[in-house]
Amino acid sequence: MHRRVSANPIRRFNYQGDPLAEPAPADLMEILDRYRGQRDALITVLEEIQARYSFLPAKHLQYASRELGFPLAQVYGISTFYNVFKLTAPGRYQVRVCKGTACHVNRSSAMLDHLSEKLGIHEDETTADGLFTLQTVACMGACSLAPVMVINDQTYGRMTPDLSWEILSELVATERPRV
Amino acid sequence: MSTVIRIGTSTCGQAAGAESVVSAVNAYVDRRQVPVTVQRTGCLGACHNEPLVEVTDNDVAVLYGPVSPERVSLVLDRHFGGGGGRWVDPSWILSRRPDHDDFPFLARQTKVTTRLCGVIDPMSLDDYLANGGYMALRDALRMPPEKVIAAVKDSRLRGRGGAGFSTGTKWEITRRQPASPKFLICNADEGDPGAFMNRTMIEGDPHRVLEGMLIAAWAIGASKGYLYVRAEYPLAVKALRNAIRQAAEYGVTGKNILGSGLDFEFVIKEGAGAFVCGEETALMHSIEGQRGTPSMRPPYPSVAGLWGYPTNINNVESFASIPSILLHGPAWFAALGTEQSGGTKAFALTGAVRASGLVEVPLGTPLRTLVEEIGGGCKSDRPVKAVQLGGPSGGCVPAELLDTRIDYEDLRRTGAIMGSGGMVVVDDTTCMVDFARYFLTFTQDESCGKCVPCRVGTRKMLGILTKICHGQGTHQDLERLTRLCETVRTGSLCGLGTTAPNPVLTTMRYFEREYVAHVDAGLCPAGICSMRPGTSTRAA
Amino acid sequence: MTNSIREIRQADCILITGSNTAESHPVISYEVIRAVKSGANLILIDPRRVPLARHATHYLQAQPGTDIYVFLAMAHLILREGLADTEFLAQRVEGFEDFRACVAEHTPEAAALISGVPAEQIETAARLYAGGERAFGTSAFGEGRGHSTILYAMGITQRSIGTQLVQMLANLAMLTGQVGKPSTGVNPLRGQSNVQGACDVGGLPEYLPGYQRVEDDVKRRQVAQAWGLDDLPSRAGLTVVEMMHAAAEGKLKAMYVMGENPLMSDPDLQHVEKALRNLDFLVVQDIFFNETAQLAHVILPAAASLEKDGTMTNTERRVQLLRPVVRAPGEARPDWSILAEVGTRIDRRRALEREVEFWEFASTADVMDEIATVTPIYRGVRHHRLRQAGLTWPVPDARHPGTPTLHVGTFSRGKGQMLPVTAQMPAEQPDAEYPLILSTGRTLYHYHSGTMTRRSEGLAWREPRSYAEINEADAARLGARDGGPIVIVSRRGQVRTQARVGKRVPAGTVFLSFHWREAPANLLTHDFGLDPKAKIPEYKICAVRVEVPKRGRG
């Protein structure tokens, strides 16, 4: 039998005030104001919010829904549909291993396994110190340099498991003292 | 004429370290005070030799690669003297332009849509104009739209997204719709793993795509064009933004373009990472700010697309072909190809092949030419086992069918498809069952979940393939798999589902013995599958 | 309604005013949403940003009480731009010239100053309505002028100038020929399950069944004869509000109240309580022990609508059949049988001999047979004809299929009557002491005085207590906290409730629903300034002030 989860028990409905009574942060409003009234802008808005905050905070999605008039359910449905959107804060470094065909044929999964083991996290998880989030990406389009790893916006080609860990180790070395 | 040093700095170049090469070249130039122009270009296509540096001196261009920062001094010393007698390794010298005779990777290609990729600075409108940019648009705007459409039809250009529908006919249908406004979409959501044609074209020559769209806008009567680009392609987005800004300054977007009465604006939409958005109805939902799930057709986008208005969707390569058709004439373009299909097709040639990268060949070219002559065979010196075309929607063509011509109909006959241009060569160290399983992992992951055959069917197909890869498969599983392939193929709502079985069907058709070996003998002939129950193989 | 509910879904342009459709008539709002999703324009004119505003293509937030200026300005623009349906006006309407004269000075710019709605918005709304223009998609009615419909409710009628407003909406429809065709018309949305039928069968002081005036000697005597009498009382009776005044003054001595709760739903409740207490005899016939029943001398237990049969007539004039689902509890009985019993007993006490059928009916079907004989618009209505889809009146004879759309080809009175309209501000204006405007209305989860809905588990769970909507600017000025307590005070009483602060109501306005006996909105409302014709109190506008109770008080 599968475990069945009762996520929200019936509780007395009691109006406690508008959860969004506080005005939205100014930098969020700056993004929202630029797209006010544009019915084709929702995904772009979410991309900008993510670019600014590195993920999509729930409250910000609510502000976006209220300010721009898109139903929150639609905003949430989109945030969970597309791969790029993250609803939880990622680590300082988002390590993405390409799993495109060329990378696959060139054993990118070995690199993924190696990093996963070394970092002690699975795919889509973040290390406890908040430094690294390990992810995969469908294809970066740099197939001739397969296998490819991307850290934030920097692409690394012709990787091997050891080489990829070497690069991460350097980041660890520069970051750890600050942690 | 002064000396020009060109360095490929598109995504592939950067991944290979092109930025440090640029720094090294600049440092060299500063140090030596030599009179040169250092230019960043897109990708010449020879990605396997990245970083690429080309030095043009007295009309002779010498292409070097791979050029690591350490090699910069050596290479440049060859041109500017000095270096104390150190010699450049001859293998770094790839070719000499204009004919590239000594470099089959480039010499055997026919570059139309990628002609300026790696040659011009993609951020420079002047470079594009100096190479005949926006001439085709000027010509087109002087023609009645019907004549433009006729030219495109005569060119026998067919949709380069892979479906192969006549581009001119599609334009004509959209033009004929009474409703307005009309929209134009350029599909640059290159989602196939192992494909980078669109990325290379946009990063290397963004104005060509815009010009193609502007001509289409004139022909169709569209007023707004969306460029739907993958968010994973930040450099392409940057190049496009820059190009759109330049186009506005130059006066080829906005109101009354070049006095023709055409009003047109570009909007860039960054795809948020969903393979299914390559399907046109899903793509439109995505632009509308919806979940990118496909809808049933009809109505086709040409009739009722974005927000219900007529919408013409073409991919990057189709649009990029347009300026050449207008400039050189439809007959020239048609003559490049076969009886049914005109022009050239670009492929992302990758995998086990020796020389990989972006290649463009006339339609009708045999596969063998790409694999053996351009690609130079397998880098492992092992025999080619198969060529996988069209990514997760496509199929495998076995080595014995390498003489198949690259053409929509010929490829379909093998069970594969033209696709958008992904071409992965594998040698005999690849397990075809695992390979099929890899693609199923992808499609299963990317299924939007709207229709059952795809949502659950691909999941079950993957489950059966995994069993087989674990040595737990039976002959019943193979039969079940075959039946399920048929259900998913005929029953799915959109192209993602209907083509998802292709990798399985083609590998079962050409490499049945490998499947049987997994099932009967419990062994993987290529030695890839671990065949241990309960352990995941590497695509998991 | 001049047209049927289902026609709304095909309308090209919908004008909604004075109706919180999504909360008071949710199922009609579904029709509106269907239309909007397939491309219709939705123009919403309302001071309060009601939920349907989210779907409106054009939302005009007029200050309370100023909508009449907006409508006049729309007519002004329609005439100025030649958007009127001249053919319709020539053939089917009279009084156009007088009307034209009355809108001459009402420019959109002038209306903008009074209503706060920008002139361009008024102009756009006028053009869209007149032309029946869609936002996208193709009209179901082919080329030419699209079809526009007007929906309104108590926001229009519960006003001191309610009759004027309704006439004005009718004027707009006639001016543009948006009446007498599918998906057009002027459509009042009626609030209660059988408010239409109660009016149809004579539950009004000036009308006998079928809107036959009591003063009309010919028609009155016809009804009297049908009942086997020579004549009936010929003077129009008292309206609800007048009854309360008469009772307070001692002129009215006894009242029979069936299925109503005036001590919650009537304006100025302190006055109503005084009036009811002043009666010598009060009978309340109901399903629950409501507020009015507390003052009753006799309470008669009635069956609820789920426990009885009979017919009800909905807002689109459709007479439909009711069937019992469960048994009435205890000795509770259907109202009609109680009434027949009381009638019989009165006759017996008076020692009157009447025909047996006079009060004795075997079933509600028998009652309907009698209704049909005295009510021309119900003449063809019989229970057995209602089983499928009911019948929409007028049903002049036993084979008539009903009349879903009124005024096709000709108006019931021949030509449509356009009348000049005079703009006028509400009866009670805010002043220094009572600076805010209070508007009352419904919430989605409750119904009227709450006797039924507050006893429903789900509904009471979702909306357990009274609240008032107040604009954030006013709240900030008063120090009212979102979710915190406020006291609303009018010249007539005060009510304590919870504040919901936001932008739903414009600054200067407070909205309070009237379902809560702990916070009865009608303690605040007034019963003067009734609409002179309809005698409807101005629930939608009265002057109040809001106070924030000091901390520590409950």
Add this chain to the structure above:
Amino acid sequence: MISLTLDGRAIQVQPGTNVLQAALSNGIHIPHLCHHPDLRPSGGCRLCMVEIGGRPNPAAACGLLAEEGMAVTTQSERLTEMRREIIDLFVSDHPLRCVTCDKNGVCALQRYAYDYGISETSFDFELSRTLYQDDNPMFVRDHQYCILCGRCTRVCDEIVGANAIEISGRGFVSHVATPFDWAMSDSTCVFCGNCVQVCPVAALMPRGRIGMGREWELEHVRTICGYCGVGCGIDYAAKDGKILYAQGFPEAVVNGEFLCVKGRFGWDFVGNPERLTRPLVRRDLAHRLGLIDDPFSLPEESVFTSRIGVENFVPVDWETAVDIVAGQLLGTVEAHGPDAVAGLTSARCTNEDNYLFQKLMRVGIGTNNIDHCARL
């Protein structure tokens, strides 16, 4: 009109009709799960696939406009095989616990599984959605039964306009969700329950219905809603004289299958213990009439500050009650004339009730003092 043939039968339909509607209205049943006549076609369930003469591949009938001369085959060996496979896939992540399921007998998936002889899946069973959400008193969401047909999200968007739910995630693990899977009451849900209405399986069920009986044991009565003036038709399902749930029905001429929260969930006041069940006479009148010994006088304080309880009344039988009413009213008429009596009739009572009320006032009493809250 458009002429086409369905399984060789010539039929005519209006332009714009899709093949599925054409078949259903002509008595030809094509299996379907995601299609609903009031919702835009989805095409997700793939059960309504049909073959069209001259086309190589079958197509979903719900998204296929009827065309002149079209020859449609709705039943064939190939289609049957395909539908079997699709149902097989459906039940590979939908538990076939029909024996204890409250939807048993009215479940669309169960019907097709029966029709096509699928008693269990031939694939590995794998449940993709396990959430059980019982967060409101009106309906329960049990995701393990959800087949992602999308009817609920479409009705919420296209008909109700509430947009409370949307499909979240994608692919095999997607599910119908409120934003962030919060409780229904924290979403924009208006609790109309139209999602429950259109759910073809047991994923959305009225809470009061669960565990209360088998569908075929219930009695269904169709009547008119007693709340607002729209006059919706409602089908009440009752067992042993108790209502279990209310639903719309397609034949309802005003509202079709759609209701609002009051209509669908607001009927439970009828069984409330506070209902009036016997005629009552206030103690002071009862004392005056000699029914009780103790005197009583009505408290002066307003009913809004100090409620007057039902204990101040004494129950009497109907005979007595009616006699008192008739006597008191007549007494008033005799003493003060008929216009000293007034009646408020009811906008919530039937035409028959209202008619008799005004007849009572006009004939029995002799006054036109009749009104009701039409104005209020």
